[in-house]
Amino acid sequence: MTSPTQTNIVLRAADVWKSYDDGAITVLNGVNFEAIEGQTVALTGPSGCGKSTLLHLLGGLDEPDRGRISVNSVELNQHRSRLHLLRHEIGFVFQMHNLIPDLTLEENCLIPTVAAGVDRHTARARLKQLTDRTGLSHRLNNRIQKLSGGERQRTALCRALMNSPRILLADEPTGSLDEKTSATVFQLLLDIAATEGVTLVMATHDRSLAQRCDRLVEMHDGRIHEPQPL
């Protein structure tokens, strides 16, 4: 395992607490977490242990009750804009693909480039690169309904990577896929993360898949237990 230094830690959660329903449900109990540049990290643990919540907090989709979240050494509340984070620095992949069904694969993938105001030529070049890489280039004009589960999740992966974020947060990205497709998509995630130099933090129930990451972090009752170096 690479030893983390101040300079290459891209994600950090320091003593992060989070609860819902006015404190009735505590989800995170003082979580400390770090991910270094280019690392693939699997967050595992039972349902409700706080994996998704931690991912949401790391990605700036939610705010902790207490504690600090830093992305690229900048605290989230000091970050110039969460919008900038979502547009350029962080990509999300969810268990359900969360694609817009009435749009084509191509149009779904281009959404982040529209949000970020990327010029059409650059956006299409990036789209071609990613769809070639994920084997979807022949399905560009297909609507989402016509894609298989695996294709949909690969499309979601392309969409997350369109603006070349340095961090990819994946919440059970293979959770809704069959075993074979799941393994394929998972490997694709790891391959792309490696070739693009992306830091991947992924929540998963599947321990066998998780063990293929650089690091496996176990969560239980809103706490991170001993990170296990692999």
Add this chain to the structure above:
Amino acid sequence: MIFLKLIFTNLLRHRIRSVISIAGIAFSVAAMLTIVTILQGAVGMFSGILSSDSQIIVFERNVSDLFFSDVPASAVADIASWPIVQHADPVLFGIVSSSDHPIITCFGITESDARLRKATWIGGARSDFGKQTDGVVLGERAAEFLHSSIGSHVAIGHGTFHVIGIIKTANGFEDGGVFMPLKSAQAFFHKEGSSSVITVKLHDKNDATKFKAMVKAKFPTLVALEDQEFTRSYSQFKILKATAWAVGGCGLLLGGLGVANTMIMSVFTRIREIAILRVSGFSNLQIAGMIFGESALVSVIGAITGLLIGAGFLLVLKLVPALHGYVDVSIQAVVVLIVIVLALLTGVAGALYPAIYAMRVRPVEALRFE
């Protein structure tokens, strides 16, 4: 393109809802266009009666309705004698009824009045006007609905009159009116020695200001207004126009509520989609732009459809024989513009709450339960 497609896609996704919304705006716009155009036409026609071969109208100061205006005959004679005046025609307005028609407009005029001079005489001769106290001239439409012809007698109000002429005029009110000799009208309406207005033509229209000052100095109870001035300031016209816009506005308000309902449903049914757009980097402005874009599209399509429906309806009205000449259906460009702008504003206002709601969607909450 994708931004536009997101807008179109959502409208197409719920076609029936979108069509109902568009129909709401369309019928509101059609109603507003029809009402405003008809009333503006009516105002225009009434102004036309007053400005027939004249530039200035003199009437009693501070009256709410010209039918209540009382201009003494002495003022008519005096004003007619002023050197800057080419001619001054007294007109007495009255409303009467017949057995079949509750409202018939009567014009008490002199034989030299421009209305008689400029009209096309279908029957009778202008020279006969005023020779008999019971001799009246009917507008072509009035002759039709009173089933009268030259020489026949017609019951109007509490009297019976002898039809000595039938004229055709371009003005619907005049075409459906009865023209009586001024003295007969004064007697009939118990307004001996007075008229409702004096319509005045000057030798030089640049003397209008001077003329108005003279009227003010000589007859403090009267007021002189140039035709356009009168049209702008006459309270009845203002009330009519305000009523037209208010009724049309209520229609648009209902249309706007329809748009609001559609947009609220549109936002509620795709919270997840909005959440995904947020996660993909869409800003509040972009989300709001999408919602406003949808409502603007509904409004524009609705406005165009409404304009077509309204124009069609006005054309049908124009073809109805009973309304011939009464309804001026020429649609003014400014009215079209105002109606479109109002429809757009209505659409935008209707999308205000849905847009605010959409901007407040928190992706983490929308996506928490997969």
